[in-house]
Amino acid sequence: MNNFIYDIPTRVYFGENQLGHLGEELSNYGTRVLLTYGGGSIKKTGLYDKIVAEIKNAGLELFELSGIEPNPRVSSVNAGAEICKKENIDVLLAVGGGSVIDCTKFIGAAAFYDGDAWDILMQKVSVEKCLPIIDILTLAATGSEMDCGGVISNPETKDKIGLLFPVMQPKVSFLDPTSTYTVNKYQTACGAADMLNHIMEVYFNMNQDLYMLDTVMEGLMKTIIKYAPIAMKEPENYEARANLMWTSSWAINGFVNGGKRQAWSCHPMEHEISAYYDITHGLGLAILTPRWLEYTLDETTVSKFYQFGCNVFGIDASLPQMEVAKKSIKMVKEFLFQTLELQSTFTEIGIDDSNFEIMAKKAVASGGLGFAFKPLNEEDVINIFKMCI
Ligand code: NZQ
Ligand code: ZN
Secondary structure, X not given: OOOXXXXXXXXXXXXXXXXXXXXXXHHOOOOEEEEEEOOOHHHHOOHHHHHHHHHHHOOOEEEEEOOOOOOOEHHHHHHHHHHHHHHOOOEEEEEEOHHHHHHXXXXXXXXXXXXXXXXXXXXXXXXXXXXXXXXXXXXXXXXXXXXXXXXXXXXXXXXXXXXXXXXXXXXXXXXXXXXXXXXXXXXXXXXXXXXXXXXXHHHOOOOOOOHHHHHHHHHHHHHHHHHHHHHHHOOOOHHHHHHHHHHHHHOOOOOOOOOOOOEOOHHHHHHHHHHHHOOOHHHHHHXXXXXXXXXXXXXXXXXXXXXXXXXXXXXXXXXXXXXXXXHXXXXXXXXXXXXXXXXXXXXXXXXXXXXXHXXXXXXXXXXXXXXXXXXXXXXXXXXHHHHXX
């Protein structure tokens, strides 16, 4: 294993009826609270009323920013930062999925910057400070509740940028599986595809000495494969929602990638797709993942696929390695496109090849694809995009 620092300074309240702690946790950081949320699901589910009651009971002052978009826009970050400055906000309360939490992280950072928040995403200014963030997660997918990253879109430039800053790590996360009962079948499936890919981005590497972490990741992947279809069929199945929720956090909270050397692959490619076409992140990943697996499978990587196929899908270990590897990719496809019922090609969701070159260029420029599981250049990315048509 490589050297690493492991530090997750997020307090987690997991399970039902934990909101009684919300007032005391917010009060630790001040009295003026900015509640941020999305398009209104929290009002329909009744969560909004419960939160407002807790805030009032604790004697705190409440301000609000609603309407944060899926694939959150930099305009929402600027709007939130403006409220923070004008109203002297002490603490942010993000209620929603990854989009709301991500946007709130950058609101907290932009509150200390007197300019367009896009400058932060463009890394023209560094982020040294952030208002404290508490979140209430309502959708199991991104892991934003337990990491210090966020992804923000700028429709004018067709950019979608993800950055990590330790100061943006949530102080407290409330993870109540019942808050995800109302997540529809499609978003449940997209969330499952997202968390599965987070683990695969780390799991697929050629380091030989990560037995402990590999075994944990195999368990997390099996959890998603077991429980996502149950949550889709029985949205109020607590066991399924709870297992998915805790897996989403552990997929990306820094634990499993302790010994990893190389960069992620599907995420830089998907972020370009959702930047250009505003699609759901998990759906983009679902379409890309099996094609990326097919593209990276060769004699040098087959042993990892063999391990994956045997340990995650229970494929017969006595079969030749390449046969197990190919079967494992087939099973990933079946899981994503049949079990999760997600669309399987770009064509089905209205994406053609017209932006492949520019998206590939930006994906490679965004960072580490040259250091990925199988290093990818622009031509490789275009080839993978073509396989998704
Ligand atoms: O806006 P509302 O009305 O709340 O509706 C949302 C939204 O339409 C709805 N929803 C959320 N909770 C619900 C619910 N509907 C009913 N009942 C509930 N309990 O679901 C829709 C999607 O929400 P969104 O927050 O966009 O989904 P997700 O959690 O998948 O977040 C996606 C964003 O996170 C980024 C993605 O790129 C994308 O922008 N990511 C963030 C990461 C991170 N911070 O570490 C890592 C990921 O790889 C990802 O890139
Ligand atoms: Zn993701």
